[in-house]
Amino acid sequence: MGDVLLAAGLALAGLLPMDQPFGRDPDTLFYALYLAGAAAVALRRRFPAAVLVLTCGSLGLLLGLGYLPGLIMGPALAGLYTAAVRGMRLWAAAGLASALVGAAFLPEDLVVRAIFTLTWAGMLGCAVLAGEFVRARARAAEHDERLRIARELHDVLGHGMAAIAVQSATALHLLGDVHPEVRQALQAIRDTSKQAMGRVRDSVFQEGESLAGIDDLLGAVRQAGLPVEVTGSPGELPPQVDHAAYRIIQEALTNTLRHAGPGASAGVRLERTPRALLIDVTDDGTGGLGRAGSGIEGMKARARALGGHVKVRAATEQTGVKVSARLPLGRR
Numbered sequence: 001m002g003d004v005l006l007a008a009g010l011a012l013a014g015l016l017p018m019d020q021p022f023g024r025d026p027d028t029l030f031y032a033l034y035l036a037g038a039a040a041v042a043l044r045r046r047f048p049a050a051v052l053v054l055t056c057g058s059l060g061l062l063l064g065l066g067y068l069p070g071l072i073m074g075p076a077l078a079g080l081y082t083a084a085v086r087g088m089r090l091w092a093a094a095g096l097a098s099a100l101v102g103a104a105f106l107p108e109d110l111v112v113r114a115i116f117t118l119t120w121a122g123m124l125g126c127a128v129l130a131g132e133f134v135r136a137r138a139r140a141a142e143h144d145e146r147l148r149i150a151r152e153l154h155d156v157l158g159h160g161m162a163a164i165a166v167q168s169a170t171a172l173h174l175l176g177d178v179h180p181e182v183r184q185a186l187q188a189i190r191d192t193s194k195q196a197m198g199r200v201r202d203s204v205f206q207e208g209e210s211l212a213g214i215d216d217l218l219g220a221v222r223q224a225g226l227p228v229e230v231t232g233s234p235g236e237l238p239p240q241v242d243h244a245a246y247r248i249i250q251e252a253l254t255n256t257l258r259h260a261g262p263g264a265s266a267g268v269r270l271e272r273t274p275r276a277l278l279i280d281v282t283d284d285g286t287g288g289l290g291r292a293g294s295g296i297e298g299m300k301a302r303a304r305a306l307g308g309h310v311k312v313r314a315a316t317e318q319t320g321v322k323v324s325a326r327l328p329l330g331r332r
Contacts, residue, residue: 003041003042003043003044003045004042004126006041006042006078007038007039007040007041007042010036010038010041010074010075010078011035011038013074014031014033014034014035014038014072014074014201014241021067024065024066024067024068026067027234029065030062030065033058033061033062034058034062034072034075035077036057036058036075037054037055037057037059037075037076038075040054040055040075040079041055041075041079042146044079044082045082047085048079048082048086048088048091049081049083049088049091051078051082052079052080052083052091052092052095053080053095054074054079054097055075055078055080056076056079056080056095056096056098056099056271057098057274058075058076059072059075059076059099059102060075060098060099060101060102060103061101061102063099063102063103063105063106063116063120064101064102064103064105064106065163066106067095068116069288070108072291073123073124074121074126075101076095076099076124077123077127077128078091079095080095080096080124080128080131081085081130081131082093082130082131083128083131084127084128084129084130084131084132084133084134084135084201085131085134085135085138085313086135087135089209089278092128092131096121096124096128097124099120099124100117100121100124103117104233105118113193114226114259118317129223132152132209132220132223133223133240136220136224139216139220147155154279158165164189164190168186168189168190169190171186176321179241179297187196194245208245210237210239210242210245211234211237211244211245211246211249211270212242213246214230214246214249217249217253218230218253219244219269221253221257221266224257225257226253226257226260226264226265226266227265227266228265228266228267228268228272229252229265229268230267230268230269231265231267231268231270232269232270232272233270233272234272234277235272237251237277237329238329239327240306241277241306241327241328244302244303244305244306244327245270245279245325247298247299247324247326248279248281248302248303248310249268249279249281249328251296251298251299252281252299253281254283254295255267255295255296255321255323256281256283256321259288260284260285260287260320260321261285261286264283264285264286265280265283265284266281266283266284267282267283268280268281269281269282273327275328275329276308276326276327276328276329277325277326277327277329278324278325278326279323279324279326279327280322280323280324280325281322281323282315282318282320282322282323283315283320283321283322284315284316285319285320285321286319291317296310296312296323299325303325303326303327306328307326307328308325308326308327308328309325309326310323310324310325311323311324311325312324316327
């Protein structure tokens with residue numbers, strides 16, 4: 001229903017009379033093309049690619065034909081935003097390009113064409129960036145929910161398996177010289193429960209919460225406006241170390257985005273030693289060490305759970321913050 005109301009609002013906006021110093025006056029062809037794009041917005045969630053093609057295509061045609069009413073780009077904004085939220089970056093780029101190609105054929109002089117093209121490029125680009133931001137926020141929320149469920153699963157099943165292992169070991173101790181078959185059965189229960197604890201612990205950490213997904217994380221951070229570069233390679237890691245490393249880097253970069261200030265950049269360094277994974281996340285922002293909060297405490301808690309530590313200090317005497325983590329590889 002919300003999309004239908006949005007489409008109706010865009011359609012009505014296109015029917016409003018407007019005085020334009022440039023371009024052709026709206027006529028039957030204008031209303032046909034504009035209303036087609038506006039009506040398509042009602043289906044943007046079900047057919048985002050088709051809606052993007054129709055809305056941006058109709059905008060490109062209208063611009064190429066010389067129509068310049070102020071609300072002409074409304075449907076295309078909706079189509080580009082939807083494509084960006086769905087992660088359809090190539091489609092969004094193609095739609096943006098098709099709309100701007102029409103502006104190159106405006107029947108006006110070069111200065112007018114340049115002004116309108118740059119203005120529309122900025123506005124349409126903002127719709128894409130808004131969609132990317134919403135998508136990044138949604139993915140972060142999904143990651144947090146998955147982690148919450150994983151922790152609950154680990155706590156419940158891990159506690160049960162630990163109790164079975166302890167009870168079976170106690171039974172072995174108390175029974176003493178029991179029948180060999182009974183001892184063998186109790187040993188199998190103890191060993192199997194210990195193995196199950198390890199498997200539960202490892203299986204709750206999905207690939208999206210590991211360094212295998214760091215490229216997506218860095219892409220989202222860069223899209224949000226923070227340049228970031230990575231050096232080093234972690235190699236193959238135990239699942240719990242892999243997961244903790246990803247979350248520590250994610251939280252450190254999130255803090256930089258929130259507090260480092262405009263113009264800041266960040267760097268991530270990964271170093272694998274025989275006994276530990278070393279992580280440094282450094283920025284050159286102006287937020288300072290006063291920005292410590294629950295996120296930093298969460299990073300420290302993750303490292304402590306593995307027998308490691310996290311330190312937060314000034315990157316230089318003037319600017320920046322450096323988050324350093326050491327995660328042992330052998331503790332399971």
